[in-house]
Amino acid sequence: MGKQDRQFRDSQRAGRYVSQPTGYRAFVPAALPPDPPLEISADLNVLLSQANLALGRLDGSIQTLPDPDLFVYMYVRKEAVLSSQIEGTQSSLQDVLAAEAKILTPDRPRDVDEVVNYVSAMNEGLARLAELPISVRLIREIHAKLLEGVRGSHLTPGELRTSQNWIGPAGCTLDEAIFIPPPPHEVAQHLAELERFLHSDSQLPLLVKIGLAHAQFETIHPFLDGNGRVGRLLITLLLCERSVLVKPVLYLSYYFKRHRQAYYDHLQSIRDEGTWERWLTFFMHGVLEVSQQATDTAREILELRESHRRAITDNLGRAAGNGYRVLEHLYEHPIVSVNDVKGLIRTTYPAANELVANLVQIGILQEFTGRTRNRRFRYEEYVQLFHDTEN
Numbered sequence: 001m002g003k004q005d006r007q008f009r010d011s012q013r014a015g016r017y018v019s020q021p022t023g024y025r026a027f028v029p030a031a032l033p034p035d036p037p038l039e040i041s042a043d044l045n046v047l048l049s050q051a052n053l054a055l056g057r058l059d060g061s062i063q064t065l066p067d068p069d070l071f072v073y074m075y076v077r078k079e080a081v082l083s084s085q086i087e088g089t090q091s092s093l094q095d096v097l098a099a100e101a102k103i104l105t106p107d108r109p110r111d112v113d114e115v116v117n118y119v120s121a122m123n124e125g126l127a128r129l130a131e132l133p134i135s136v137r138l139i140r141e142i143h144a145k146l147l148e149g150v151r152g153s154h155l156t157p158g159e160l161r162t163s164q165n166w167i168g169p170a171g172c173t174l175d176e177a178i179f180i181p182p183p184p185h186e187v188a189q190h191l192a193e194l195e196r197f198l199h200s201d202s203q204l205p206l207l208v209k210i211g212l213a214h215a216q217f218e219t220i221h222p223f224l225d226g227n228g229r230v231g232r233l234l235i236t237l238l239l240c241e242r243s244v245l246v247k248p249v250l251y252l253s254y255y256f257k258r259h260r261q262a263y264y265d266h267l268q269s270i271r272d273e274g275t276w277e278r279w280l281t282f283f284m285h286g287v288l289e290v291s292q293q294a295t296d297t298a299r300e301i302l303e304l305r306e307s308h309r310r311a312i313t314d315n316l317g318r319a320a321g322n323g324y325r326v327l328e329h330l331y332e333h334p335i336v337s338v339n340d341v342k343g344l345i346r347t348t349y350p351a352a353n354e355l356v357a358n359l360v361q362i363g364i365l366q367e368f369t370g371r372t373r374n375r376r377f378r379y380e381e382y383v384q385l386f387h388d389t390e391n
């Protein structure tokens with residue numbers, strides 16, 4: 001086959017641009033898997049094994065934690081913050097923790113609710129997996145949750161789009177678009193094909209399947225808003241559904257955010273040049289890098305917990321038992337008030353106040369509102385473990 005023929009064939013591999021009656025050209029994706037079939041080079045194969053190993057190690061390190069659920073809390077919030085930050089949302093992890101602890105500050109970013117919704121969408125999606133496979137129906141439910149009452153909520157949450165959308169610089173017109181996804185009447189059909197691919201017993205390695213599925217989802221762009229976030233949620237849900245991870249602890253959005261332009265460019269060149277393998281290489285690098293980092297985080301959490309348990313044993317005397325209870329609680333609720341502690345250990349206000357003062361004294365908690373009433377205390381070192389990779 002000549003060079004030009006090959007170029008033409010590759011440009012049609014992921015789909016084709018089709019002229020629409022009103023004059024513009026929309027991209028109509030071809031069903032997965034790619035045809036001509038993927039060529040998994042020796043290098044990509046090595047990377048795939050490394051990514052698989054790193055994911056396995058991450059999964060193992062979470063499962064050996066004394067109470068895995070306790071430690072998942074921050075991973076989910078971190079992924080939610082990063083995925084929402086890729087474009088637009090300004091909220092940080094600290095803002096989300098404060099919002100969840102119901103701390104109202106005048107400078108609270110308005111878009112923090114978006115991240116809180118992302119957390120709910122992730123948790124509900126994971127819970128639904130017990131009853132429902134990953135399907136168009138589940139994706140729509142997740143979308144509805146994600147957009148409930150926030151940015152884009154006027155854009156039909158949970159409903160597939162019925163008009164043409166496009167991707168390009170903010171406020172650009174259809175004529176100026178970088179990319180025009182398939183016309184609205186085809187969306188349901190392309191999503192159904194994607195669902196079939198996900199449930200087919202093709203021999204492709206699971207990570208390859210997930211990488212292909214994410215890119216295909218972004219190409220279909222089935223909603224008027226939130227496509228990026230739903231597509232990234234889909235990655236985590238697939239990893240959990242297929243039991244690659246027992247818990248949602250991979251914050252891959254960290255990688256997409258850091259390499260945002262490359263992320264967008266890869267998605268675009270799949271469509272224009274059929275470069276599925278290049279995208280998969282980029283994707284596997286991300287899985288590898290973030291898995292290793294998340295495994296380190298799990299080890300650091302364990303070490304922190306050990307050292308703080310020791311500090312409690314050494315300093316709290318008879319109150320040590322209550323100290324351990326508060327410490328465990330902090331992994332799921334890193335911000336507490338004296339009243340929270342009072343309720344947790346069922347004691348009097350003065351006793352809870354004293355315990356909190358002791359925990360401040362030994363460096364576990366820190367008051368951060370600067371107020372004398374309604375004080376709030378944060379488990380600072382724990383929150384900091386997740387902070388480094390945020391910005």
Ligand SMILES: Nc1ncnc2c1ncn2[C@@H]1O[C@H](COP(=O)(O)OP(=O)(O)OP(=O)(O)O)[C@@H](O)[C@H]1O
Pocket residue numbers: 083084085086087088167178179218219223224225226227228229230231264265267268
């Ligand atoms: N050529 C492209 N340029 C930019 N983004 C693209 C491109 N192709 C696909 N995308 C995907 O589209 C997403 C943006 O779509 P949309 O605005 O509907 O999603 P969102 O979740 O509301 O936004 P965002 O991901 O930007 O926060 C990007 O995150 C990316 O995943």
